[in-house]
Amino acid sequence: MNSSRDVLVGGAVAIVGDSIAEVGSTSELRAAYPDADVFDATGCVVTPGLIDAHAHQTGSALGRCCNTDLQTSGQQIFEWAVPFHGGHTADDDELSAALCAVEALSNGITTVIEAGTVAHPERVAAAMQRVGIRGSIGTWGWDAEGVPYSAPADEALDRQRAVLDAFPAGGLVEGWVTLVGHDLCSDELMAGAADLARSRGASMTMHLSPTSSDAESYLARTGRRPVVHLAELGVLGEHLLLGHGVWLDDDELDAVLASRTAIAYCPWVYLRMGQGVLANGRHFELHERGGRIALGCDGTGNGPMDILSAAALASGIARDRNVDPLRFGALQALELATIAGAEAVGMADRIGSLEAGKQADVVVHRTDNPYWRPLGDVAMHLIWGTDGRTVSDVFVAGRRVLADGQPTALDSAELAAQANAAQADLFARAGLKPAPQWPRIDAR
Numbered sequence: 001m002n003s004s005r006d007v008l009v010g011g012a013v014a015i016v017g018d019s020i021a022e023v024g025s026t027s028e029l030r031a032a033y034p035d036a037d038v039f040d041a042t043g044c045v046v047t048p049g050l051i052d053a054h055a056h057q058t059g060s061a062l063g064r065c066c067n068t069d070l071q072t073s074g075q076q077i078f079e080w081a082v083p084f085h086g087g088h089t090a091d092d093d094e095l096s097a098a099l100c101a102v103e104a105l106s107n108g109i110t111t112v113i114e115a116g117t118v119a120h121p122e123r124v125a126a127a128m129q130r131v132g133i134r135g136s137i138g139t140w141g142w143d144a145e146g147v148p149y150s151a152p153a154d155e156a157l158d159r160q161r162a163v164l165d166a167f168p169a170g171g172l173v174e175g176w177v178t179l180v181g182h183d184l185c186s187d188e189l190m191a192g193a194a195d196l197a198r199s200r201g202a203s204m205t206m207h208l209s210p211t212s213s214d215a216e217s218y219l220a221r222t223g224r225r226p227v228v229h230l231a232e233l234g235v236l237g238e239h240l241l242l243g244h245g246v247w248l249d250d251d252e253l254d255a256v257l258a259s260r261t262a263i264a265y266c267p268w269v270y271l272r273m274g275q276g277v278l279a280n281g282r283h284f285e286l287h288e289r290g291g292r293i294a295l296g297c298d299g300t301g302n303g304p305m306d307i308l309s310a311a312a313l314a315s316g317i318a319r320d321r322n323v324d325p326l327r328f329g330a331l332q333a334l335e336l337a338t339i340a341g342a343e344a345v346g347m348a349d350r351i352g353s354l355e356a357g358k359q360a361d362v363v364v365h366r367t368d369n370p371y372w373r374p375l376g377d378v379a380m381h382l383i384w385g386t387d388g389r390t391v392s393d394v395f396v397a398g399r400r401v402l403a404d405g406q407p408t409a410l411d412s413a414e415l416a417a418q419a420n421a422a423q424a425d426l427f428a429r430a431g432l433k434p435a436p437q438w439p440r441i442d443a444r
């Protein structure tokens with residue numbers, strides 16, 4: 001994913017410390033680094049680490065696919081996700097984040113951008129650092145009434161400031177300003193958050209317009225559509241990554257482009273929740289006009305935490321919506337998953353390609369399986385021929401964090417057992433019950 005998109009056949013990556021020192025011919029690199037440890041990926045496909053630009057590392061991992069599939073977006077948020085978050089202990093947060101990190105790495109995702117619905121950011125960051133995934137961390141930022149972790153704007157901003165202090169930009173885990181967004185934050189909080197991000201050189205993310213409801217409530221409250229209102233408040237800009245942006249009109253699209261605001265596009269969740277991306281989503285148009293777009297997987301249980309799968313879906317939606325198979329194909333989809341995604345999350349100086357000077361986030365896809373044999377064009381193959389399922393080994397900042405499909409920092413069977421053990425207590429604290437739709441019969 002360098003500027004000329006070179007595909008090296010039989011190539012090598014030289015890693016020194018946490019960075020890529022050189023990418024090139026294997027014989028030349030072996031000669032240049034005679035004493036280096038060698039990870040032999042002969043016959044494999046090696047790619048840059050993939051980027052998930054909108055992830056809820058807590059709140060759904062321990063309740064994955066337990067809610068009913070028959071819920072509106074509003075019910076899903078307020079009757080399920082919010083109370084479920086409210087039941088989380090600090091231990092649950094750390095356990096959830098470890099589950100997410102392992103799942104992400106297993107599918108070749110090496111960077112996750114936390115959407116910010118986290119009560120114990122230090123515990124989530126501890127899990128990320130332990131498992132070895134790169135990403136951002138944030139905490140609850142909203143001042144709506146009657147919801148957990150809500151606080152008056154000044155207090156909510158103090159919490160955001162504390163995360164930035166604890167996790168400086170550029171680290172393996174860096175602090176972001178994270179608002180819940182939607183129509184759940186006051187103008188004071190949104191403007192203050194943008195000022196904070198700008199003054200600290202930090203990034204900021206918030207949810208907006210996955211459905212039509214944000215537009216309806218902004219129009220009722222302010223007389224303006226959401227993105228136009230945010231532009232008036234001075235919230236938009238290069239520091240901002242909006243989650244979703246599915247329902248944007250012409251003026252909003254123009255404002256996003258003019259301000260260089262980025263969008264995290266999570267196609268699986270829009271389809272799962274029936275949010276109208278096929279009829280209303282304009283991410284493809286935004287991309288063609290030079291907009292900044294990354295891909296995301298949102299909370300677990302809304303489709304796979306697999307950016308290659310999301311990338312294929314993004315291409316498919318764009319082509320089908322335009323009834324045009326000649327635009328936005330595998331190459332563009334793979335760019336969103338890597339270098340274009342890195343640019344959209346403000347990290348293109350560090351990640352998104354295998355180039356000298358970048359962080360050594362490297363993914364090895366095994367190809368001795370039916371998905372990859374015989375081997376076709378590598379970009380086509382990554383998007384349309386397979387997905388994250390053949391990822392075997394992953395390096396993040398030069399550290400091998402996945403080996404033969406297993407995390408190196410912990411025992412995944414033990415992690416699964418801990419998740420099973422934690423779930424019942426969490427449901428009890430949250431006052432929720434799993435809601436299977438078909439009868440469950442004890443058949444032991």
Ligand SMILES: [Zn+2]
Nearest residue numbers: 115207243298
């Ligand atoms: Zn979200």
